[in-house]
Amino acid sequence: MSMAAEPNELRDDVLNGLQLSTQLERVWRTPSGLFGALMSVDHKVVGRRYIVTAFAFLLLGGVLAILMRVQLAGPEKTFLSADKYNQIFTMHGSTMMFLFAVPVMEAFAVYLVPLMVGTRNIAFPRLNAFSYWMFLFGGCFLWISFLFNVGPDVGWFAYVPLSNLQFTPTKRADVWAQMITFTEVAALAVSVEIVVTVFKLRAPGMTLDRIPLFVWAMLVTSFLVMFAMPSIMVASTSLILDRLVNTRFYDPSSGGHPLLWQHLFWFFGHPEVYIIFIPGTGMVSAILATFARRPVIGYPVIILSLIATGFLSFGLWVHHMFVTGLPQLGAGLFTASSMLIAVPSGLQIFCWLATLWDGRPVYRTPLLFVIGFIVIFVLGGLSGVMVASVPIDTQVHDTYFVVAHFHYVLIGGAVFPLLGAVYYWLPKITGRMLSERLGRWNFWLAFVGFNIAFFPMHILGLIGMPRRVYTYTAEMDWAHLNLLSSGGALLFALSFALLLVNVIYSLRKGELAGDNPWSASTLEWATTSPPPPQGFDRIPVVKHRDPLWADGESLPVVAGLSVERREVLLTSLAEAEPQIREASPEPSIWPLLTAVATTVFFIGSIFTPWAVLWGTPPMAVTLIGWFWPTGSKEDEE
């Protein structure tokens, strides 16, 4: 609108110092009390909750992993029944993929991206709150079902016909499929927020070639989510329809086909791996620059690699289906396309090696995890090249070789960078440092434990052990390597216990971090630790790719945003020129209520199709409440 602002509205150019901070904090803070907490739309509050919840699910998934390793430590153990084991491995995979790996990366992005691009809140903050609640409710729904013995037992990719009504007459497969719907909604919401935040909320002067690499990585990831998730949404919804109202999407006797499921699932499932891995690479780039004490070499190469990885990741899903009887030439082409993704991944590795080569590395815990990442991930990538070969895959597909491979790429490629990220960014989030000594122990236990746990699985697969078997006979000669692997798994688990101890210790007695404990270069280190509700008192102006290294103490800022209401600055897409002042939503209880209504609808609809009828009006009501016009001032030039 062309109307001028009310003349008496207070802007941040008339206040200074403490006065400004206090005023902004009053406007941006989350209301106090339990009710206030439930209303929060602050990306830092929601991000923190997201991170803690995702790590809670990591803990649960890890406990399941240990249970499996106990069962497999020796031949013909009866620690777990077949039924329990099948539920547990399904729950482990589903929890780790859908409730930990994807959400935890989004969680870090929700917390960090707005700070790294220098704005006050994420785009669509209420959607952000809604996303968190959906994630939380979906995760609880899955785990409560599991505790009531209705946990899914059809594997994390739930192949039909096994997951059809005929072969899984209980609600177990529905629980799995609907949990997917919850996490999809949550993930899609965050992706939209990240894309808009990166495109429209960057600090003035942060041109496309000044965006931090972690933010670039999250931007590419968000696009991957938006293109990949609809595929699994179609797949899981069709599965629920097949089970609930007898549609025949996957029934060969009525013209459906079981392979349709596999195509839809893996068209999502392969990009999914990169949805987890690409944020990891972003964390690596961020940590490496700080601790090698120089900018990462090959900034444009890394960005182009990320984008290339994103595109290529949609062209290789068929390598999960090499033994389903596809035409040979077609399968061979997917071998080549699968292996080609090694090129952008390789380029990134080369850039990081060059950075480390030329830098003056400071070997603190975050950097140790990055080095561990390179060692482990490269091995996992190379075993990935092996499984991409059709003839090799016919032997190793669905064996422990593949189990080893994907734990090398996912734990090596995502969890190690993530642990580095925890050591790196937790001081920003809590204001306190983690113990370096415990950190070193944590790293070495994780590194050694991980390799002892997972390396032997390569060999187990080659000597014939299929995955997802709840037991094996003594004559198979798999006992020793399995025992070794179980021992390694315990060590690996111990490293996480150490992390927990370190975090608790740090929260109570950790050294104060200060604004920029690592002398890092990106904007999140320009504000206090933990950051105030408004993020920054004044929006910084970016003149360099590494603003804190280039401008040091005197970071330039812009002024002119309101201090009486929540306002953010929109900038242009490419050049990040200031365009408009935009109102940012106030705290609201409606996202939570909408999430509750949606949850009731989703859970109800796996029991009766009528839930679609009685489940939608409450959602409509809550959405009307959410979007009810509040008569706030319109945005202005």
Add this chain to the structure above:
Amino acid sequence: MGSHAKVMSVWVRTALVLSATWLLAGCSGRQSALDPQGLQSEQIRQTLFVFLVVATIIWIAVVFVLSMGMLRRKREAAQPLGLHEEFEERSGRVILMLGLATTVVVLGLSVVSYAGQRTVFAKSENALTLKIIGHQWWWEVHYEGDSPDKTFATANEIRIPTGQPVKVELESADVIHSFWVPSLTGKMDLITGQKNELQFTAKKAGVYRGQCAEFCGLQHAHMAFAVIALPPDEFGRWRDHENQSASSPPDQLGRQGEALFRARGCALCHNISGTPAGGQMGPDLTHIGSRTTIAAGTLPNTPATLGAWIADPQHIKPGNLMPQMPLQSGELIAILHYLEQLK
């Protein structure tokens, strides 16, 4: 593949011997991709080792460069943005070259892979044809002959002649399974509503264990089978014998067992050729006495294990479709005796 491939295979063999003695001491190799006994599995192992060698070299190189980068003496520098433009330019060129090298390597490996794939999936005309139908959790096996009287069924145990290509046609009666005998060849799925096919040739006589490789429900872990490769003449004799109907029991106890097999409901699910027992739900038992294992490779076939199985199948393999039939101990002994002599 020319002489280059031969040099490679010498390499490969050395690597194999070294790694095998170190890693796999004591491995029997009954179900192992590293101990191939068939034409196809040998080819796959060869491809695997080419990849393994390349991968090992690359991994060592990366870790070496990483270590050197960490160990080398660093110049003093004032601050992070004291850019070394010369280094950036040089490293830019190196990174680009390495990127190109990566492309060349992966394309080369794709060609190696495709060559191996062609060999593994090559089809021959004079193959012995078997039809295998996957069930939760056992394998139904049909031998197809030139004429209907040469066609017979068995379960969970496949005998094949050495040196002759064998074609298995794969189908599923329920969910997706995967047929995998690593010592002979790679796996192939059995998919509901689809017919898949796999060919392999055993080079040496022996017993090769196979196992379902696609998760197929509760007892996926107990869905194994045996492939017994026999010299061609021995296979011929076995086949002729297998083609015959069950012989009628020579003794009183056996005849009693045969009657009980029908009276107690066994015959509703199991077929025994040449007798009125014609059920199609469970494994064919015409020559059960000559098989080496029961319950899809779960237990060795001895009177004790077979008796235990009949007495309480749900205890040994919970969830399988065979119900526990109420039998007097005398009846159990008679049925067991009858089955044992169905050689």
